[in-house]
Each structure stands twice: as C-alpha cells, then as structure tokens.
Amino acid sequence: MSAKGHRVFAAVYDRLNAGAERTWLGNRRADLVARATGEVLEIGAGTGANLAHYRGVERVVVAEPDPAMRARLRSRLDRAVVPVEVSDAPAEHLGLPDASIDTVVCTLVLCSVADPGATLAELRRVLRPGGQLLVLEHVRGEGHRARWQDRVTPLWRRVGAGCHPNRDTLAAIERAGFHLEHQESFDPPKVPAIIRPFVEIVARPGS
Numbered sequence: 001m002s003a004k005g006h007r008v009f010a011a012v013y014d015r016l017n018a019g020a021e022r023t024w025l026g027n028r029r030a031d032l033v034a035r036a037t038g039e040v041l042e043i044g045a046g047t048g049a050n051l052a053h054y055r056g057v058e059r060v061v062v063a064e065p066d067p068a069m070r071a072r073l074r075s076r077l078d079r080a081v082v083p084v085e086v087s088d089a090p091a092e093h094l095g096l097p098d099a100s101i102d103t104v105v106c107t108l109v110l111c112s113v114a115d116p117g118a119t120l121a122e123l124r125r126v127l128r129p130g131g132q133l134l135v136l137e138h139v140r141g142e143g144h145r146a147r148w149q150d151r152v153t154p155l156w157r158r159v160g161a162g163c164h165p166n167r168d169t170l171a172a173i174e175r176a177g178f179h180l181e182h183q184e185s186f187d188p189p190k191v192p193a194i195i196r197p198f199v200e201i202v203a204r205p206g207s
C-alpha cells in the first residue's frame with residue numbers, strides 16, 4: 001500500500017456500495033454487529049459503515065491501515081453512540097495485548113488483507129477465551145465459478161484495492177483454530193457473480 005493509501009477506491013467506496021447498503025448490506029451489517037459485546041475490535045473498518053450499528057458495548061477499536069480510508073472513518077465517528085478509538089494497525093500486527101478483546105468484527109476485509117493466515121492467528125491471539133469472531137464476507141464459489149474467480153483475481157485485486165474474490169475464508173477460519181458456531185451462505189441480489197457467494201459467520205476460538 002502506498003503512503004497515501006488507495007485514494008480513488010476510498011473516494012468511490014460508499015457510492016459503489018450505496019444500492020447494496022439500502023437493499024441488503026445495511027441490514028446484514030446491523031444484524032451481525034448487534035451480536036457484539038464487551039470490548040470490540042473491528043479490523044479494516046474502511047469508511048465506518050458499521051459504526052452506527054454498535055449498541056451497548058464497552059468500546060470499539062476501529063483499526064484501519066489505509067490513510068485514505070482512515071480519514072473518512074475519522075470524519076464519521078459522530079455516527080457511533082458508543083466510545084470509539086481509531087487505530088492505524090494492520091490486521092496482521094494489531095499491537096493489542098493477548099486475550100484483551102471480547103468481539104472481533106470483520107466485514108468485507110478478509111478478502112483484502114495481505115496475509116489471511118497471519119490475520120486469523122492474530123485475531124485468535126487477541127480474543128479472550130469464549131470471545132467471538134463476527135464475519136460478513138464474499139468467498140470462493142464452487143466448480144466453474146471458482147476456476148473463473150482464480151483467473152480474474154490478479155486483475156480484480158489491482159482495481160479492487162487488494163480484494164481477492166477466490167479466497168476460501170470459511171476453511172481459513174477453521175484452519176486457524178476457530179469453531180464455527182453459526183454459518184450462512186447466501187447470494188445477495190444484484191451482486192456480480194465474481195464476488196458471490198457471501199457468508200455470515202460467528203466463530204469462537206477453540207480450546
């Protein structure tokens with residue numbers, strides 16, 4: 001990532017998502033984030049689309065390493081009704097103590113982090129025993145679609161600020177030692193096939 005971050009992507013991100021936010025994505029965010037409790041970490045918080053949905057938690061640390069995204073995030077902190085702190089930490093190196101977080105929120109981030117394995121290991125490290133990982137993500141399809149996603153990924157990640165449409169994120173979460181408590185796969189309306197299906201996941205660190 002350059003020192004200025006992905007300025008064009010950050011500038012158009014909310015407009016690109018506006019239709020989805022109105023029709024399904026906003027509701028999915030609200031339902032998932034409503035599960036958050038205690039001390040919360042949100043990685044790759046982007047422009048702050050989840051901020052307004054937090055209720056009754058102690059505090060939320062919103063980590064966003066891209067300066068262009070982080071500037072937008074900072075300008076939207078007044079949407080939150082809970083205490084929020086901004087961090088510039090990448091998900092692979094959060095700089096938080098072991099077992100210090102009750103809930104980690106990841107929406108549309110595990111597709112973009114540089115190293116999903118290191119990220120999930122880091123999330124497991126900072127989560128308290130019994131903590132929860134809340135994920136909303138587009139993931140690798142099956143069969144022909146998966147092979148097509150593999151072919152398109154090198155180009156897509158260049159125009160999509162590092163987004164990989166072909167990641168098997170569910171398997172990566174299990175490999176990292178999380179136990180899946182809830183998982184739902186769904187095909188949202190009017191979303192390009194390259195970034196379908198979506199999954200919603202609640203997972204807990206295994207013992």
Ligand SMILES: C[S@@+](CC[C@H](N)C(=O)[O-])C[C@H]1O[C@@H](n2cnc3c(N)ncnc32)[C@H](O)[C@@H]1O
Nearest residue numbers: 044045046049066069090091107108112113114
């Ligand atoms: C598609 S945007 C999603 C933003 C937001 N989470 C949402 O739900 O709208 C992907 C985000 O992941 C962030 N990101 C990319 N690499 C990251 C990393 N290594 N650690 C944390 N965040 C990262 C990007 O800066 C960007 O804000």
